[in-house]
Amino acid sequence: MMKILVVDDELDVKLLFEQRFRREIRDGLLSFAFAFSGEEALNYLSQEQHYSEVVLILSDINMPGMSGLELLRNIKVEHPIPPPTVMIITAYGDSESYSKAMQLGASDFLVKPIDFTLLKQKLMPLSNS
Amino acid sequence: MPCSLPQKALLFLLLVWAGQLAVAQPARQPAVTLQQMPDGGIELEKGWTFHAGDNPDWARPDLDDSQWQPLNPTVGLEQLPPQVKQAGIGWLRLRFRLGPALQHRALALSIFQYAASEVYLNGRLLRRYGTVSANPALVQPYWPDGEPIELPASSAGAEQVLAVRFAQWAPFRAFNSFFVPMLVEAHLTGLPQLVQNFEQEATFKTSDMLLFGAFLLLSMLHFAYYYYNSTQNANIYFALYTLLTACSFCFTGFLDEIHRLNLRIVADILSYVCIQTGGMLAVRALYCLFNVRISLIYYSLWVANVVSLLLLTFGPQLSWYPTVIFMVLVTAEQLRLTLGALRRTKRAAGIIAAGYGVALSLLLVFAYMARYHAKLLHVEFLSIPLHTLLTFPAFLSPVLAISLFLTRRFALNGRLLAIKLDQVRRLSSQTLAQQHEKQQLLAQQNETLERLVQQRTAALQQTLDNLQNTQHQLIEREKMASLGELTAGIAHEIQNPLNFVNNFADVAVELLTELKEGPLLTLPEAEKKTADDLVDELTQDLDKITYHGHRADSIVKGMLEHSRANPGQRQPTDLNRLADEYMRLSYHGLRAKDKSFNATLTTDFDNNLKPVEVVAQDMGRVLLNLFNNAFYAVQQRQKLGQDGYRPEVCVKTQQLPHGQVAIRVKDNGTGMTDAVRQRIFQPFFTTKPTGEGTGLGLSLSYDIVTKGHNGTITVDSKPGEYTEFTICLPVNGENVQALTYAV
Numbered sequence: 001m002m003k004i005l006v007v008d009d010e011l012d013v014k015l016l017f018e019q020r021f022r023r024e025i026r027d028g029l030l031s032f033a034f035a036f037s038g039e040e041a042l043n044y045l046s047q048e049q050h051y052s053e054v055v056l057i058l059s060d061i062n063m064p065g066m067s068g069l070e071l072l073r074n075i076k077v078e079h080p081i082p083p084p085t086v087m088i089i090t091a092y093g094d095s096e097s098y099s100k101a102m103q104l105g106a107s108d109f110l111v112k113p114i115d116f117t118l119l120k121q122k123l124m125p126l127s128n129s
Numbered sequence: 130m131p132c133s134l135p136q137k138a139l140l141f142l143l144l145v146w147a148g149q150l151a152v153a154q155p156a157r158q159p160a161v162t163l164q165q166m167p168d169g170g171i172e173l174e175k176g177w178t179f180h181a182g183d184n185p186d187w188a189r190p191d192l193d194d195s196q197w198q199p200l201n202p203t204v205g206l207e208q209l210p211p212q213v214k215q216a217g218i219g220w221l222r223l224r225f226r227l228g229p230a231l232q233h234r235a236l237a238l239s240i241f242q243y244a245a246s247e248v249y250l251n252g253r254l255l256r257r258y259g260t261v262s263a264n265p266a267l268v269q270p271y272w273p274d275g276e277p278i279e280l281p282a283s284s285a286g287a288e289q290v291l292a293v294r295f296a297q298w299a300p301f302r303a304f305n306s307f308f309v310p311m312l313v314e315a316h317l318t319g320l321p322q323l324v325q326n327f328e329q330e331a332t333f334k335t336s337d338m339l340l341f342g343a344f345l346l347l348s349m350l351h352f353a354y355y356y357y358n359s360t361q362n363a364n365i366y367f368a369l370y371t372l373l374t375a376c377s378f379c380f381t382g383f384l385d386e387i388h389r390l391n392l393r394i395v396a397d398i399l400s401y402v403c404i405q406t407g408g409m410l411a412v413r414a415l416y417c418l419f420n421v422r423i424s425l426i427y428y429s430l431w432v433a434n435v436v437s438l439l440l441l442t443f444g445p446q447l448s449w450y451p452t453v454i455f456m457v458l459v460t461a462e463q464l465r466l467t468l469g470a471l472r473r474t475k476r477a478a479g480i481i482a483a484g485y486g487v488a489l490s491l492l493l494v495f496a497y498m499a500r501y502h503a504k505l506l507h508v509e510f511l512s513i514p515l516h517t518l519l520t521f522p523a524f525l526s527p528v529l530a531i532s533l534f535l536t537r538r539f540a541l542n543g544r545l546l547a548i549k550l551d552q553v554r555r556l557s558s559q560t561l562a563q564q565h566e567k568q569q570l571l572a573q574q575n576e577t578l579e580r581l582v583q584q585r586t587a588a589l590q591q592t593l594d595n596l597q598n599t600q601h602q603l604i605e606r607e608k609m610a611s612l613g614e615l616t617a618g619i620a621h622e623i624q625n626p627l628n629f630v631n632n633f634a635d636v637a638v639e640l641l642t643e644l645k646e647g648p649l650l651t652l653p654e655a656e657k658k659t660a661d662d663l664v665d666e667l668t669q670d671l672d673k674i675t676y677h678g679h680r681a682d683s684i685v686k687g688m689l690e691h692s693r694a695n696p697g698q699r700q701p702t703d704l705n706r707l708a709d710e711y712m713r714l715s716y717h718g719l720r721a722k723d724k725s726f727n728a729t730l731t732t733d734f735d736n737n738l739k740p741v742e743v744v745a746q747d748m749g750r751v752l753l754n755l756f757n758n759a760f761y762a763v764q765q766r767q768k769l770g771q772d773g774y775r776p777e778v779c780v781k782t783q784q785l786p787h788g789q790v791a792i793r794v795k796d797n798g799t800g801m802t803d804a805v806r807q808r809i810f811q812p813f814f815t816t817k818p819t820g821e822g823t824g825l826g827l828s829l830s831y832d833i834v835t836k837g838h839n840g841t842i843t844v845d846s847k848p849g850e851y852t853e854f855t856i857c858l859p860v861n862g863e864n865v866q867a868l869t870y871a872v
Binding site: 020 | 624
């Protein structure tokens with residue numbers, strides 16, 4: 001069972017992910033938690049049991065308040081052990097954002113609109129491990 | 130007076146010894162019988178008897194005059210015996226006899242006198258000269274001038290009596306005996322002597338008149354000089370001098386024509402006054418001429434002039450020596466001035482000196498002859514006596530010399546003026562020429578300046594045009610840039626909702642598939658059929674949503690190309706090859722869709738084209754866009770079905786100066802209007818039908834060329850004929866900007 005924290009200011013993300021991964025959720029392979037801002041995500045992770053549960057964080061970059069890249073840096077600095085896998089999903093597919101995210105320790109960089117087929121392929125190895 | 134001219138000559142020339150010629154001293158010799166007739170005639174000076182008082186009988190020949198006092202009446206008044214002086218009126222008687230030689234000859238009696246008289250011969254009145262009266266106030270003296278009185282024929286050896294009743298004029302006594310030399314003088318002459326005397330007198334008179342005329346002319350001449358050039362004061366003095374001298378000769382010449390003695394003596398004195406004062410003025414003229422300061426000598430001479438004139442007129446027994454002395458002084462002064470001028474290297478004074486020299490030498494000859502060969506002086510050449518021939522030029526030469534000197538100076542002044550005038554003319558013409566030259570130069574400079582201004586203005590205009598073009602390009606570029614950024618921003622924002630549209634549509638299709646395969650199977654057959662149909666339609670709709678969502682996604686992806694931050698690597702690229710490659714790619718791409726399409730491809734590649742540093746991928750995209758548009762345009766025109774239309778797309782490369790290359794893509798397609806042409810580089814502007822073009826091709830090309838490669842892309846078109854795109858790229862992308870602005 002892999003727990004994934006999705007951070008995005010778009011509320012519909014929750015519905016979309018729940019519908020897209022309804023089979024995996026139903027089969028008990030994946031479970032999702034949602035945070036609608038960077039602050040909320042940090043808050044969520046600060047609770048010990050949540051932190052240990054979360055295997056993967058999927059974050060948007062462009063959000064009001066804390067941006068996805070700041071969130072990434074915070075997570076990498078404040079929760080180094082065990083290092084969570086963070087994937088960045090953004091509408092800004094520019095190389096600047098990409099290199100910045102990679103430099104901060106993101107494990108992957110996906111561009112909106114999200115290709116869920118591709119995302120599932122990337123998640124499979126993680127859930128198996 | 131026959132000797133007046135030589136007298137003047139001597140006075141004038143100051144040769145003292147010539148004074149001896151003045152008056153012949155009478156020699157006493159008793160002669161009652163006149164035997165011979167000498168050359169000069171017989172002067173009746175002996176044998177006269179005198180008686181004071183008045184008696185008409187005293188004219189009678191038979192009167193006994195043995196008691197009468199003997200008297201020589203030809204001496205000066207001063208030398209007369211006292212009783213003669215005292216007597217106002219008196220008688221003179223002379224008894225004479227003609228010798229055999231003189232008998233039967235025609236004889237004439239001539240009387241000269243300084244008195245009034247009546248002349249009787251043998252008791253008969255011959256002539257009455259003036260008014261004789263016992264009352265001195267009524268006496269009027271008369272000058273008979275020796276007019277010839279014919280003597281009546283008389284028997285041989287008969288005694289004849291000449292009686293003269295005379296009255297003295299008292300004022301004569303006051304004058305110098307020089308002016309009043311005798312009382313009465315009687316001459317007896319024969320015809321030859323008479324003729325000779327007249328000739329002599331005529332000669333003297335002619336000489337006087339000639340000199341008068343000559344001096345008057347000189348005077349007029351110099352008056353005229355002075356009148357027309359009053360700066361030369363010497364002229365006026367010289368004119369006055371010659372005028373006075375002319376007057377003097379005039380008085381002398383006409384002296385014997387004045388019969389009223391009181392007037393005659395005034396004229397006589399005036400002639401001396403004139404000649405002396407004239408001499409003073411000549412001195413003054415020389416002072417002026419030689420620029421000598423007026424000195425005490427000059428004033429002293431004036432005093433001497435006055436004194437000598439008074440002495441001459443009234444001085445007893447002084448004869449004419451006062452005048453002689455004065456003239457010596459004047460001449461000395463004149464000589465002094467002339468020699469002084471000569472010393473001061475006034476070479477022209479030589480003329481005057483020469484004049485004096487000629488006069489002096491002539492007069493020396495004259496004096497020598499007068500002293501030692503007096504008879505020679507009366508030798509005549511061409512009926513003119515030698516003394517006249519000598520004195521006449523002697524008078525004139527100094528005067529003529531001074532006149533010549535003045536005239537010469539006048540002429541020299543004139544010539545100098547002419548030279549000066551010529552110089553002034555030449556200078557003024559030079560100045561004029563210089564002025565003309567300057568004006569020409571100025572005009573030339575003006576022209577040059579104007580040309581320069583025009584050139585500069587043209588250059589400025591060119592620069593201004595360039596600047597305006599550049600500014601326009603900059604504005605356009607800025608507009609494009611901001612549009613590009615805006616587009617990128619919009620694209621990002623659209624991607625989020627698009628994400629949901631696409632994914633929800635996808636997931637909805639999945640859900641419908643689950644619905645159809647799961648719960649719907651449980652429905653009764655009739656309802657199941659309807660439900661299946663509905664689900665199929667819903668699925669179809671959702672597919673449409675997915676399709677159009679993906680379409681929008683590709684649009685957004687294209688838009689995002691603008692803001693792609695990391696350009697590809699530049700590398701030297703053969704643009705000829707690149708253009709050729711993309712042209713074929715585009716052509717075949719179109720042919721794949723439309724088999725019927727056909728077009729002529731023309732390439733005109735510059736073989737000297739240098740490799741250009743570009744991002745080959747980007748530039749390929751640009752070329753592909755241009756070729757796509759070109760083929761599209763010819764395809765559209767072909768569809769119009771015009772007769773003889775042959776679609777043609779042409780590409781041309783060219784090496785330009787300033788390190789630039791140009792690529793031209795030209796088609797003979799539909800062309801475009803100005804309104805379209807102005808908007809073609811704007812994003813989302815397209816002329817193609819919906820779905821066929823994004824409106825981003827040229828916008829992106831514009832960005833790639835201008836921003837990415839520092840080049841320019843321009844378009845030229847004519848609707849219905851052609852469209853030509855021109856890309857200019859710097860070979861080495863750095864310094865092109867600067868070159869573009871270089872004027």
